[in-house]
Amino acid sequence: MNPRKQLYLKGTFTTLEVIYGKNMNQLENMLGFANGRFSKGIMVYAAKELPDISVFKFASTTQWNTEQGIANMKGLNNNENIKSKYIQLLQTNPQKRLVKVVPILDINHQIPFMYPSGTGVNQIKIEQEILCELISVLTYYPGAVFIPNTYQLPPDMKILA
Numbered sequence: 075m076n077p078r079k080q081l082y083l084k085g086t087f088t089t090l091e092v093i094y095g096k097n098m099n100q101l102e103n104m105l106g107f108a109n110g111r112f113s114k115g116i117m118v119y120a121a122k123e124l125p126d127i128s129v130f131k132f133a134s135t136t137q138w139n140t141e142q143g144i145a146n147m148k149g150l151n152n153n154e155n156i157k158s159k160y161i162q163l164l165q166t167n168p169q170k171r172l173v174k175v176v177p178i179l180d181i182n183h184q185i186p187f188m189y190p191s192g193t194g195v196n197q198i199k200i201e202q203e204i205l206c207e208l209i210s211v212l213t214y215y216p217g218a219v220f221i222p223n224t225y226q227l228p229p230d231m232k233i234l235a
Contacts, residue, residue: 077117077211078234082203083174086133086140090120090222091169092195099216105175106136106192114178115213118220119206121172124164127157129202136192140199172198174206178213208233 093101098112131151134143150156164170211233212218213226225233 083206084203086197087172090171104193104195113215117176118210119174120209122205125200130200133197133199135194137194
């Protein structure tokens with residue numbers, strides 16, 4: 075799988091400050107991925123645009139599955155003022171940049187496709203695709219540490235336009 079420089083993505087996102095400096099095994103545990111899910115590597119994409127308040131929901135933390143997290147945050151998700159303030163925070167603080175960690179998988183990948191509880195990382199669910207840019211590729215499992223603009227590509231992998 076060759077990563078693309080830019081992709082439109084949706085789903086669960088966290089913030090740059092949460093994952094910065096963590097190794098891939100720590101990221102699996104924090105984000106609620108099965109142990110070994112990142113063994114082929116990860117791609118980290120950062121949002122180039124912010125979602126409209128109508129297309130994202132606070133999803134609590136990775137200690138809950140996404141839908142339960144959204145249910146837990148019902149009061150906040152119904153408050154447009156709070157959601158607007160959150161978007162303003164994202165706009166003014168680069169450490170709060172939205173990021174999505176995408177596992178690199180091959181078709182023969184045998185790790186169970188499940189999401190155990192994570193350690194409690196805040197997340198939001200974006201329900202409409204937003205433009206994201208590739209900011210890191212890590213393939214040295216489990217010890218590779220996430221730092222933006224780090225690209226550990228094996229010889230058979232290249233970044234596509």
